[in-house]
Amino acid sequence: MKFLWTALLSSWLVIGGLVYMFFIKGSVAEANDGRTAIVLTEGERDFVLAEMRGFLTAVQQIIEGVDEKDMKKVAEAGKAAGAAATRTMPGSLPRKLPLAFKQLGHPTHKAFDELAVEASDIGDAGHVIRKLGSLMTNCVACHATYKLEVGTK
Ligand code: HEC
Incomplete structure (x- = not known):
């Protein structure tokens, strides 16, 4: 009986360790500026950065749209x-991104979707700007915490 419990416990530890490695920790290293570096291939980094430039374009277009009253x-x-x-x-990315990174990233995309729906349904400029200001705290928080590095890990 004792053996069974030991076997069960150690398999939980192994599973826990694998979950941590694959879903929580990600492919990370300490960066020299104190942030956490996420170590990616060049292609994966390019994907994330292209997504980021998409965010920046969206912010610019939203502010311009509000100014032009063009919901x-x-x-x-x-x-x-x-x-x-x-x-x-890329299919390889989710495993390499730390859970905390994804927990900032997914809600940011979701908040842009919500902003889009609210802009069409409510169409209130003040509301859009408040929503944008609030979702952009995710941009600030994530940039303060993470950077990207190319390498193998
Ligand atoms: C989940 C994390 C995360 C969120 C949220 C996030 N970013 Fe980033 N972003 C990064 C990381 C990491 C980099 C790379 C920074 C580095 O290596 O120093 C980056 C880089 C960028 C770059 C540079 C792109 C390039 O081609 O070099 C821009 C622009 C940018 N982000 C805009 C934004 C904007 C605007 C938002 C919010 C609407 C945002 N990001 C939200 C993590 C994030």
């Missing part, structure tokens, strides 16, 4: 940075 433009820009933007993600 259609706001909604389109929001949608472009929404969850659909992650559909072409």
Whole structure:
């Protein structure tokens, strides 16, 4: 009986260790500026950075759309940075990204989708700007914590 418990416990530890390695920790190293470096292949890094430039374009278009009182433009820009933007993600990426990174990334895409829907449904400029200001705390928080490095790990 004792043996069974020991066997059960050690298999839980192994499973726990694998879950930690594959879903929580990601492919990380300590960066020299104090942030956490996520170590990716060149292709994976290029994908993440292209996604980031998409975020920046969306922010610019949303602000311009609000100024021009063009909620259609706001909604389109929001949608472009929404969850659909992650559909072409390389299959190798989710395992390499730390869980905390994904917990900042997914809600950011989701918030852009919500902003798009609210821009079409409510169409209130103040609301859009508040939503943008609030979702951009994710940009700030993630950039303060993570950087990308190319390498093998
Ligand atoms: C989940 C984490 C995360 C979130 C959220 C995030 N970024 Fe980033 N972003 C990064 C990382 C990591 C880099 C690479 C920084 C480095 O290596 O120093 C980056 C880089 C960038 C770059 C540089 C792109 C290039 O081609 O070099 C831009 C622009 C950018 N982010 C804009 C944004 C904007 C705007 C938002 C919010 C709407 C945002 N990011 C949200 C993690 C994030």
